Amino acid sequence: MSTAQRMIEVIARNADYAAAIDAGKLTQWVEMFTQDGLYLAQPRENADRGLPLATIRCEGRGMLADRVHAIEKTMVFAPRYVRHLISAPQVFNISATEIHCVSNFLVTQTLTMQPTQIMACGEYRDRWQIAENGAHLLAVRIAVFDSELVPNSLIYPL
Amino acid sequence: MSTAQRMIEVIARNADYAAAIDAGKLTQWVEMFTQDGLYLAQPRENADRGLPLATIRCEGRGMLADRVHAIEKTMVFAPRYVRHLISAPQVFNISATEIHCVSNFLVTQTLTMQPTQIMACGEYRDRWQIAENGAHLLAVRIAVFDSELVPNSLIYPL
Amino acid sequence: MSTAQRMIEVIARNADYAAAIDAGKLTQWVEMFTQDGLYLAQPRENADRGLPLATIRCEGRGMLADRVHAIEKTMVFAPRYVRHLISAPQVFNISATEIHCVSNFLVTQTLTMQPTQIMACGEYRDRWQIAENGAHLLAVRIAVFDSELVPNSLIYPL
Amino acid sequence: MNSPIHWAPRPDASHKIPNAIYSDPETFNREMTRIFYGPHWCYVGLECEIPNAGDFKTTHIGERPVVVVRNHDGKVHVVENRCAHKGVKFCQTPHGNTQFFRCPYHQWNYRLDGTLRGVPFRQGVNGQGGMPPEFKMEEHGLNALTVTVHNGVIFACFDHAVAPFSDYLGGLMKGYFERTFDGRKLKLLGYNRQRISGNWKLMQENIKDPYHASLLHVFFITFGLFRADQKSAIEMDERGRHAVLVSRRNSGGDNAEVTKDAGSFKEGLKLADPRIMDVVHEPWWGEPTVVMQTIFPSVILQQQINSLSTRQIIPVGPDAFDFVWTHFGFEDDSEEMTTRRLRQANLFGPAGYVSGDDGEVIEFSQQGTSAYPDGECTVALDGYGTHNTQHMVTETAIRAMYNYWREVMQ
Amino acid sequence: MNSPIHWAPRPDASHKIPNAIYSDPETFNREMTRIFYGPHWCYVGLECEIPNAGDFKTTHIGERPVVVVRNHDGKVHVVENRCAHKGVKFCQTPHGNTQFFRCPYHQWNYRLDGTLRGVPFRQGVNGQGGMPPEFKMEEHGLNALTVTVHNGVIFACFDHAVAPFSDYLGGLMKGYFERTFDGRKLKLLGYNRQRISGNWKLMQENIKDPYHASLLHVFFITFGLFRADQKSAIEMDERGRHAVLVSRRNSGGDNAEVTKDAGSFKEGLKLADPRIMDVVHEPWWGEPTVVMQTIFPSVILQQQINSLSTRQIIPVGPDAFDFVWTHFGFEDDSEEMTTRRLRQANLFGPAGYVSGDDGEVIEFSQQGTSAYPDGECTVALDGYGTHNTQHMVTETAIRAMYNYWREVMQ
Amino acid sequence: MNSPIHWAPRPDASHKIPNAIYSDPETFNREMTRIFYGPHWCYVGLECEIPNAGDFKTTHIGERPVVVVRNHDGKVHVVENRCAHKGVKFCQTPHGNTQFFRCPYHQWNYRLDGTLRGVPFRQGVNGQGGMPPEFKMEEHGLNALTVTVHNGVIFACFDHAVAPFSDYLGGLMKGYFERTFDGRKLKLLGYNRQRISGNWKLMQENIKDPYHASLLHVFFITFGLFRADQKSAIEMDERGRHAVLVSRRNSGGDNAEVTKDAGSFKEGLKLADPRIMDVVHEPWWGEPTVVMQTIFPSVILQQQINSLSTRQIIPVGPDAFDFVWTHFGFEDDSEEMTTRRLRQANLFGPAGYVSGDDGEVIEFSQQGTSAYPDGECTVALDGYGTHNTQHMVTETAIRAMYNYWREVMQ
Numbered sequence A, B, C: 001m002s003t004a005q006r007m008i009e010v011i012a013r014n015a016d017y018a019a020a021i022d023a024g025k026l027t028q029w030v031e032m033f034t035q036d037g038l039y040l041a042q043p044r045e046n047a048d049r050g051l052p053l054a055t056i057r058c059e060g061r062g063m064l065a066d067r068v069h070a071i072e073k074t075m076v077f078a079p080r081y082v083r084h085l086i087s088a089p090q091v092f093n094i095s096a097t098e099i100h101c102v103s104n105f106l107v108t109q110t111l112t113m114q115p116t117q118i119m120a121c122g123e124y125r126d127r128w129q130i131a132e133n134g135a136h137l138l139a140v141r142i143a144v145f146d147s148e149l150v151p152n153s154l155i156y157p158l
Numbered sequence D, E, F: 001m002n003s004p005i006h007w008a009p010r011p012d013a014s015h016k017i018p019n020a021i022y023s024d025p026e027t028f029n030r031e032m033t034r035i036f037y038g039p040h041w042c043y044v045g046l047e048c049e050i051p052n053a054g055d056f057k058t059t060h061i062g063e064r065p066v067v068v069v070r071n072h073d074g075k076v077h078v079v080e081n082r083c084a085h086k087g088v089k090f091c092q093t094p095h096g097n098t099q100f101f102r103c104p105y106h107q108w109n110y111r112l113d114g115t116l117r118g119v120p121f122r123q124g125v126n127g128q129g130g131m132p133p134e135f136k137m138e139e140h141g142l143n144a145l146t147v148t149v150h151n152g153v154i155f156a157c158f159d160h161a162v163a164p165f166s167d168y169l170g171g172l173m174k175g176y177f178e179r180t181f182d183g184r185k186l187k188l189l190g191y192n193r194q195r196i197s198g199n200w201k202l203m204q205e206n207i208k209d210p211y212h213a214s215l216l217h218v219f220f221i222t223f224g225l226f227r228a229d230q231k232s233a234i235e236m237d238e239r240g241r242h243a244v245l246v247s248r249r250n251s252g253g254d255n256a257e258v259t260k261d262a263g264s265f266k267e268g269l270k271l272a273d274p275r276i277m278d279v280v281h282e283p284w285w286g287e288p289t290v291v292m293q294t295i296f297p298s299v300i301l302q303q304q305i306n307s308l309s310t311r312q313i314i315p316v317g318p319d320a321f322d323f324v325w326t327h328f329g330f331e332d333d334s335e336e337m338t339t340r341r342l343r344q345a346n347l348f349g350p351a352g353y354v355s356g357d358d359g360e361v362i363e364f365s366q367q368g369t370s371a372y373p374d375g376e377c378t379v380a381l382d383g384y385g386t387h388n389t390q391h392m393v394t395e396t397a398i399r400a401m402y403n404y405w406r407e408v409m410q
């Protein structure tokens, strides 16, 4: 497959990714990762300075599922809508089994009866794994966010 | 055509859609719908609760044209720029004649000599109809907006 | 190449464009233009009224490089992150050697330890030149911005 | 402490509104205290929004958050959305159904009438800690407001000494109120919400001002929903707080006398799709085709042809208010009638062919008056009095409202 | 009512600026009343922006919106952008052409000089309603400001007792003013607008401060547009309100004495494309290559090599101002000269190689002074006086401005 | 000048907090002056953030920006981030390394201890201008704060008469402080920052409130990190300013007595991946598994199982504060331990399984209390006293803090 085709594939998968979170179908979000896929939401200053702390750290589907469980069952927060806008990726490396790429994202948040605000923007640093059946799963997604000063809580994944 | 090709087609048409509104060429906006195409701009709470009220309801090109006529000739409002950013669609169903898909949108608004603000974000729930000549027209576009608390007026279509 | 393929090519190049600026690799930004490529950042009121003034005017790679040099070495400004979201282009004219198209953009700005804000939105009015080796370079990019009331300084290019 | 704006209650000044009353913070604070939190019934919702036991919705009276809830016995209660323990706005969902309220912070929990139901570890744990013995559950409930439900419309008041709702409205206003709300079951159609950058009183003025309707709204003029020459009336309660604008739709088209003055009249305007104006006269209307009622201070009741809504005013500081539209029909509406109401809703709300204009000019008013706080507005149309009229060329109801306002704010 | 900041008019304190004058709301309110709305000519635009009868533009004086319009007879008027009826900011478009102004709310309409032209239904409709008989059209026009047009530049004032513009400037300042604006026709090149998060006075200080130019602006230093050793002067009017910074460009390059102190000097900086500094001496300049004139309180007139602009200051509360750049050339400019001016515009505006720095440091000043309101700034460069100088190592013009400011604000 | 909220220091009112202290601007201003800028040690950072000579970071004390810097001799200084010349917040980068500070506006430059190092053109240029002869460099340095570094943690104070840090803490609190900070080298793991829309005191209350931990945080309850029945204590310094919540983790699971009251308890909750709770007891803990220490007014020191952080409180007006988390470990941590700390960080910060709840309820508190400024909060759990306790069913430390607060604010 050409780089352009890979880019198109990632664009499509990112549409799925956004839809899963924005519609609150968080189990679908988990299923977009490989079994031991890594998801980090990390403030840009930590990423830039080589500090390892992430705001959300999920190492594999177990931790991803625990995050979903917490969001859905245990965490206390004001109801809100989130909305992801994800740009087309810049594709770096492709092989038969992997895509390395970076996309920009913007996530808005709308609290009940309040104006919409910018929740965060930043970039996804991705490694997608391509299965034999053609499925694309995230082996790594590091959501490095510029918006280091989080507007109170970060509930839904970036 | 493959799903990817359908997605690309919708991406291109959404670029037309955005350009038509943002450049104030609203007649082109009307022409993106089928003769009896349905356009709704609906607050998300109504959509989520099954309440039928829409903020804008246009059933077919006649009502769409009336909306354009009102914007251009009869409604009183402060001049403003709007700008649409539309994400790639998540394509659900395709057939030879139809595409069902959902895209996220963000619309900004800039009032004269004021800072740019977020006007609304949300999702387009679309049914595109594919004519024999390959043209894609909107049979249904429901713009469900998270930004229920409208910053005063909603003048231009989402 | 088809219009769709051209669109995809521009989408990919715009991902490069955004990444170059957002990661602070401004030399790569310069290299996306032809030798005498024109870059303007122009308030929409000037563009709409036919007034020639631009906020940034770079005529060719020399001026582009001087702009980069100023940003990196001489200008005094508070550190900030910028982030570009660029929509898919509306492609107007294509030939074997050129693409005329328009894309919408949104640029956010995050000052140190401050909330993210909208820096500017608007449209790129582009003429891309296609070299024999298939490379796409900007012969013209006019970034017409709706956000005429700039939030203090416009440091990084739109 | 700064003082509110002084508006001398001289009779000769009643038509001169000081601009500062629209933006002065101290005036606003006094308005909240004396008007929204004082002895005035404020709209909080419709019964059809909370049809079942345990149904609740959240809203605001002035700037104060409250919860409107139907108790297990069917009775409607309105309680402060503020935990008696440490002030938490405990109910964050806009609507839902619940057996009781539970504050997330320490899980104090309340019955639907606001009485305190439980305090975790009140008796301590293992004999240690807990609330002191003199702590009385009955002294730590949610503050409950006085509530009245009148034919499906819910009002509440922080001041328990407020006059009964019927007296508050007065007989004349009550008649108009019951024209729409005669006890029939309502059907909820949906909401529109806008934040309008203008003082809340500008919205009341707007609806009490028939003059603008025939001038600002090109859509109205052209289709004869409002025109300066049509049969119409402004009527008020005795204290000038509430008003109705009653009108009968013309057949439309040109009328030299009244359109020459209305520079905004656009001749020859035609709808490409006339279904939006497919008006069907409903028997209960009687002669009027439009009745707009302002209930001071918090709501407007709209019947404009087949479109029905309540429009709630929620002040957000002196410079803005949230405007919440609740569209409804009747339970026995045919499907056609529901569709008709939904189509006519294109005229109203933030994108309304008519109401869009109102939101915009209110913002323009705020811009002009707040930048020139020492200036005044002139409301001398139809003289200086506060009488009822049988025509639309008047500002009588605005003067009447401000006479009452000055009395309260003194 | 809280009081403005007190800045003792002791002579020994004239070089100590209390930080609070940059952020105190009451000080700001008094500044608006006494300075922007008092007897001071405020810049509102250029004649070339409204060349034809009926052309108008909107702008602000202080926080008040106004309209600048050319009447049918060619005369320029400035009127409040606020309807005499109910305060609506009636003109919402930034520029245009019109026969008269019409307020959208009730369509009161005004001639271009602000006089009231029409009130719809003034006589009522069918003999009912309308304005009372004693309503006088001539008493309900738009408030019109005093206007002066001096060689193509338009100033206005709310106080009709303001001194004539020539006296307001004084002879020396008038000379500099007329150096650029000698009656030639101007050509409008376009606008830049920025909202700078700083007090409006910081912008005046910035331009009255030649010290910073040779230190902050690396671009300037390296290309010799400003350097501490170059031939230059600061001159003021007698009351110290207005000033010019006059300077002659050096040939560039290193100069040990003045660049050793300027730590920001970057040796060896070269332009990859020198066209941006392709300066052509225009005959009318005379010896100076730079003349920056501050007209108190609202505008800066820029001639920096071939780049010309007016820079309008529009306060937006104590903590911010809008800065509006109007770039222009002359009607008889060659195409090459226009291109040159457009290229040199890279130095100015929100992205300017030079002016970008100014906007940023003004914001930094606001951050520091507002966080430490009890602190003070020290402006003792070149002593404590307010004399004209023939060098750039001085803060004389800042002290002079504040001497006048303290007089007015007392 | 308006006055701060009055909270009568009657003993019988000590458990009734007036809502207005969370939103009244004058109260906030007095808090800044008397508390954050008064004789109280405020946290500014960790030594491991600025390990080398010339390393600096910027932060705030209250609303005032400061720079924390390590001098060439290794000593840590804290100086105002405000140029002595004209108030510029000269240091705009959050952290870095420098030989000296240079203000961008006129390049006044300062040594790392804040003393003035250079003023460009101080002697004038070519014999003209410059600073007057009596200008003394030593009088125009950056204002330097009093600094204490205690086992790697840096505190500073604007009031040089503040008590020594050990006395400020008191012996009991010092012991807990030194439990974590015993002089070992720390390893910086990274930051989290949030802006929480609530008054700064609500954050102090939150950590002084063991009651909520066993009720709000389902995650805590279920995994036994906090439960109302566990062995625990609240201890304070003598003046009631600082406190520790000490606790020993239970083995988890159900316990009828304490979970029946906690309506939020979710039975059967299991982690799909238990590595997040792979707690390893560190020898220095001793018996407690959790020690949360509040140092009044500006910081919380967290040891919760293997997760360590400081949490700095930076007020931003009465209605908000920035909450800065600095996570750290020890220099000799194994890689496994570092990974463990990073995994457990999922519980804390803006997305924390536990701390996410706190940020949210604090915002809900602000919403409720600010909308009802005349109301009060009730903190009568465990009576009215301010004694240390050996259980968690108490609000003693909140009452103690406010007793001190009333004393200071009087």
Ligand code: FES
Pocket (backbone or CB within 6 Å): D083, D084, D085, D086, D087, D088, D090, D103, D104, D105, D106, D107, D108
């Ligand atoms: S604040 Fe509601 S239970 Fe404590």
Ligand code: FES
Pocket (backbone or CB within 6 Å): E083, E084, E085, E086, E087, E088, E090, E103, E104, E105, E106, E107, E108
């Ligand atoms: S407000 Fe302008 S006409 Fe009424």
Ligand code: FES
Pocket (backbone or CB within 6 Å): F083, F084, F085, F086, F087, F088, F090, F103, F104, F105, F106, F107, F108
């Ligand atoms: S303000 Fe810092 S050097 Fe002038």
Ligand SMILES: [Fe+3]
Pocket (backbone or CB within 6 Å): D206, D212, D213, D217, D354, D355, D358
């Ligand atoms: Fe209206």
Ligand SMILES: [Fe+3]
Pocket (backbone or CB within 6 Å): E206, E212, E213, E217, E354, E355, E358
């Ligand atoms: Fe400058």
Ligand SMILES: [Fe+3]
Pocket (backbone or CB within 6 Å): F206, F212, F213, F217, F354, F355, F358
């Ligand atoms: Fe907690």
